[in-house]
Amino acid sequence: MWTFLLALLLALPIGVAVAVAIGIVIFLHPDHTKKWVATIAWIVSVFYKKAEYLAIKWEIEGDLNVFVNRLESNIIREFPRVSIEWSATEDSENVVWEENRVILVMHDRKHKSKNVVHAALLFTSKTLLQNTSFHISKTQKRSMELFATLKILEQERSGVVPQFMADYFAPQVQSDEALKELIRQYTVIERIGAFFPILIQEIHCLGNKVFLEETKKEKTIAEVKGLVEFLIEFTEREVGDTKTPTTFVGDFMRCAIRVVASRAVRERGDVEKHRDDIDGLLQRSLENVYLIGSDQNMNRKFVDDVVSGVLQDFERVQLRKTYRFRGKIKIGGAWREVGTYLVHLHNPDAEDYLFTKDKLEKENARP
Amino acid sequence: MNEPVQNIDAVHERDLEKLLADMGKLEEFKQGRVLCKFCGDRITTANIYSILPESGSINFICQKPECIAQLFEHMDGKRPQ
Ligand SMILES: [Zn+2]
Numbered sequence: 442m443w444t445f446l447l448a449l450l451l452a453l454p455i456g457v458a459v460a461v462a463i464g465i466v467i468f469l470h471p472d473h474t475k476k477w478v479a480t481i482a483w484i485v486s487v488f489y490k491k492a493e494y495l496a497i498k499w500e501i502e503g504d505l506n507v508f509v510n511r512l513e514s515n516i517i518r519e520f521p522r523v524s525i526e527w528s529a530t531e532d533s534e535n536v537v538w539e540e541n542r543v544i545l546v547m548h549d550r551k552h553k554s555k556n557v558v559h560a561a562l563l564f565t566s567k568t569l570l571q572n573t574s575f576h577i578s579k580t581q582k583r584s585m586e587l588f589a590t591l592k593i594l595e596q597e598r599s600g601v602v603p604q605f606m607a608d609y610f611a612p613q614v615q616s617d618e619a620l621k622e623l624i625r626q627y628t629v630i631e632r633i634g635a636f637f638p639i640l641i642q643e644i645h646c647l648g649n650k651v652f653l654e655e656t657k658k659e660k661t662i663a664e665v666k667g668l669v670e671f672l673i674e675f676t677e678r679e680v681g682d683t684k685t686p687t688t689f690v691g692d693f694m695r696c697a698i699r700v701v702a703s704r705a706v707r708e709r710g711d712v713e714k715h716r717d718d719i720d721g722l723l724q725r726s727l728e729n730v731y732l733i734g735s736d737q738n739m740n741r742k743f744v745d746d747v748v749s750g751v752l753q754d755f756e757r758v759q760l761r762k763t764y765r766f767r768g769k770i771k772i773g774g775a776w777r778e779v780g781t782y783l784v785h786l787h788n789p790d791a792e793d794y795l796f797t798k799d800k801l802e803k804e805n806a807r808p
Numbered sequence: 809m810n811e812p813v814q815n816i817d818a819v820h821e822r823d824l825e826k827l828l829a830d831m832g833k834l835e836e837f838k839q840g841r842v843l844c845k846f847c848g849d850r851i852t853t854a855n856i857y858s859i860l861p862e863s864g865s866i867n868f869i870c871q872k873p874e875c876i877a878q879l880f881e882h883m884d885g886k887r888p889q
Pocket of ligand 1 (some may be wrong): 843844846847848849869870871872875
């Protein structure tokens with residue numbers, strides 16, 4: 442296809458060729474295109490005020506949708522693309538607003554950073570963490586909103602980070618020790634690449650689940666705390682450590698995380714032990730099982746062998762993502778390079794949203 | 809290319825009066841009688857974060873981090889009608 446396109450471009454007059462080339466780039470990367478068109482629209486808006494509507498809209502849509510694209514390449518969830526809809530504009534006769542829909546107020550060009558920050562906060566809360574207030578604590582939710590928004594802005598529009606830190610992050614985090622501690626933990630988890638692919642993905646799914654019959658909030662709060670602590674322990678694991686737990690099971694989140702492998706087990710080539718344990722987890726109707734370990738070649742090969750065994754045992758289970766991440770963590774005051782290898786297995790038969798007390802007890806009681 | 813879309817409703821501050829007039833809130837706003845749903849501070853063009861039409865009334869939320877966080881908690885479980 443590329444050879445044909447190149448031949449086509451060469452055969453066209455230069456002006457048409459440039460227009461076609463731009464058209465292809467826009468078609469292939471619509472959200473990236475929005476980001477740079479927004480920059481041009483901001484310049485035009487100095488002379489022509491109406492361009493400001495396009496600048497605001499495309500800047501925010503470009504930033505958030507490029508982030509969503511990037512996020513989806515690391516996790517299995519699909520998130521909606523953001524579209525800014527004007528409730529009222531100078532030109533339009535129509536004024537549109539609806540019950541229970543937040544209308545974000547966009548400010549003029551002097552405060553354009555604020556617009557991006559405000560929209561990113563709303564996106565994090567409404568899209569990534571929707572309905573999670575029913576299951577996690579205020580501090581857990583707020584800390585995730587702040588940290589996820591910070592990561593979005595750092596990746597997509599680092600220029601607005603100082604404003605976000607000054608106006609939102611620092612005032613809340615500085616004065617709240619619990620919030621500060623959670624942010625510290627997310628920073629460590631982010632350094633092994635597990636913040637969005639495991640933590641946010643699972644919390645997002647938890648938001649869609651309904652537990653009937655009795656309020657379980659204190660239990661789900663404890664479970665989320667347990668997940669965060671498990672991931673922290675994983676980052677602090679020394680090679681050869683056999684004492685730290687190797688498996689986390691989320692009874693409410695319906696997921697499990699398995700650390701593969703300790704050096705001793707791997708050197709014995711003991712694939713079967715891990716395979717049996719993971720088979721056991723899948724029999725408990727857990728929706729997602731993550732295998733996490735070092736990204737060293739030998740370990741990656743070992744993980745892949747375990748995964749092929751599990752996939753032979755469960756025809757319906759899907760290998761949804763393999764994910765390699767290079768990061769740095771601080772252990773005992775010294776920075777250490779770490780590579781993480783993460784494999785996400787998904788059990789479509791276990792996808793469920795409504796849980797009765799009986800059902801949870803039955804599934805969690807399995808060996 | 810048929811991805812689901814999440815609309816974020818927005819109003820530019822220069823169109824705020826038009827929207828408030830439609831909502832029947834313009835006079836109140838001009839007189840400084842519109843207050844933040846969560847902290848009770850007076851809402852102005854400079855400090856407004858969002859507007860939330862809810863249960864037949866119009867709520868206003870200011871830009872304080874605490875008020876924005878409370879709005880997000882409040883919105884969980886709410887569905888547009
Ligand atoms: Zn307020």
